[in-house]
Amino acid sequence: MSQDDERLHRAILTRVVEPGDEICGRWLREVGAEEVVRRLVGCGVRPPGMTDKRWAGLRARAERADPERDLAAAQDAGARFVCPGDSEWPAQLDDLGDTRPIGLWVRGVPNLRMWALRSVAVVGARACTEYGAHVAATLGAGLAERGWVVVSGGAYGVDGAVHRGALGAGGATVAVLACGVDRPYPRGHTGLINRIAEQGLVVGELPPGDHPTPSRFILRNRVIAALTRGTVVVEAAYRSGALVTARAAQRLGRFTMGVPGPVTSGLSAGVHELLRGEAVLVSDAAEVAELVGGMGELAPDRRGPVLxxxxxxxxxxxxxxxxxxxxxxxxxxxxxxxxxxxxxxxxxxxxxxxxxxxxxxxxxxxxxxxxxxxxxxxxxxx
Structure with missing residues (x-):
């Protein structure tokens, strides 16, 4: 089977299978994309562990899938579909095992694989404080100035601040969305996400036009964690989705970092909990780069004034x-x-x-x- 056929079959599956579906991921690994599609649209036998109801739902979605239309819509939006086996596929996503993305819809000019090699995720609270927004923007600018690609989720709060910081410094940034890359979300960030697509990359697992759901936001976070060398959390309450990203990074063996805040702030409580565990405390871009970077990327010595x-x-x-x-x-x-x-x-x-x-x-x-x-x-x- 050619890579173009593989791409077509995987494009169908992004319309049929929800991101991070481990059962379908295992099935895809065992029999291949072509066979999975053949069974879904034909009279094939469902995979082990899948109920009749769920199988029927997948088959109904497969019947309505139109990969040529999705690929054409992506092209109209300035996007492309990247899948395993392509030269642009970031190999570190394979660490996700059976929850690896079926493929990624990518909007923007730069090469995703090359950018991901030197990337850091910065995530945090949507309803962040002025302190959190300031720290995130400063981190984004500082990392971009040091030649790092800044990855986040394009959301309000910390995500938006770190993207703007990187863009303002003329640097590289990637937004990983929980919807189609041609459908900016949140709507209030349409201008920001379009700017990211012009200067950097907008990435997502879902096909053009697809909408976000609460579960898709959570599942999106594993991609952010796997794509990057490490994840920095700036402000996060105990139930914050940013902590999901950090814990995914820990499971994958990536660096996990946190920026401390006031001990009286509930928005920093989740970060402090991370710091009590295996996360590393960082206060600026230099300390982040020292941890995730190569030999010689050292933060300056911290000392008081000479008296x-x-x-x-x-x-x-x-x-x-x-x-x-x-x-x-x-x-x-x-x-x-x-x-x-x-x-x-x-x-x-x-x-x-x-x-x-x-x-x-x-x-x-x-x-x-x-x-x-x-x-x-x-x-x-x-």
Missing amino acids: PRDLLDPGAGRVLAALPARGLAAVDEIARGARTTTDDVVGRLYELRSLGFVERHGDGWKLTRQAMISVRDDRHGC
Whole structure:
């Protein structure tokens, strides 16, 4: 059977079989697409584990399927049908086993397989906070600037923010939909999804014109998880669909990351639950790239600002630390605290005075006001 015949048979099956149907996926693997279609439209025997009612439903849908019409509608929308065996098929989707997509309808110019090789998913709450939207947009832009393809679901909230962040940075982004790629959903994101199709890719398992359902949204998430090297969750409540994506990524052996939020926010509760498990805490695109990227893609070292006292040599630093936070101290008292001689302390004190850390009052020495604040903060770990 030619690849064109295989494509035609699989196009029929995307109209007949629901995404992620494990029974049909196993049947497809065992007998092939041509035989599955022959049995559905002929008088073939149903596969093991399928009820009479369900078999009748599949056969009724198969009778109405018109793959030539679907392929033509896809072409009119600037889309194509990619299936296993094609050079554009992302091999990592095969990790889904019998729940692997029958094929993918792809709208946009870039090569899906090549883009998926260096891709990261960023998902999260639809009803996100301003914090979540800001973090998502910043992540999208930062990852795009580092040459990563940003994958999400095209939904309101975090999904939309991360897509816009990537597009705004002139980068690459992919929207994986739970409906036909010619039917943008949600309707309020029609402009965004069309822009993604122009600058990136819009992908879906369902044929042109097909509509989304709650179960299709959930099943769509396994494709996002399998397509990418890792999944970042930005804001998710305990029952969020974003957690479904993260858990699918964990089962597939992909990296799972979470951006923490306020402990008082219910929208971050699901993320925090992930972080208590095997997920890795990340705060920006550099940390994401360090985890999922290749050798040398390191995030910068995180450290506080360099303060003037940090530049002191160790001896002067010990003398400064030996002065009390308030009041005067005699030279011999400071020497005991610094564990050195009085001659050494006198020399260090005059050095510290020239630098503005201490001042002399008669026979005593004290911290300047500026140094007093600095030393107090240092001693309290602020």
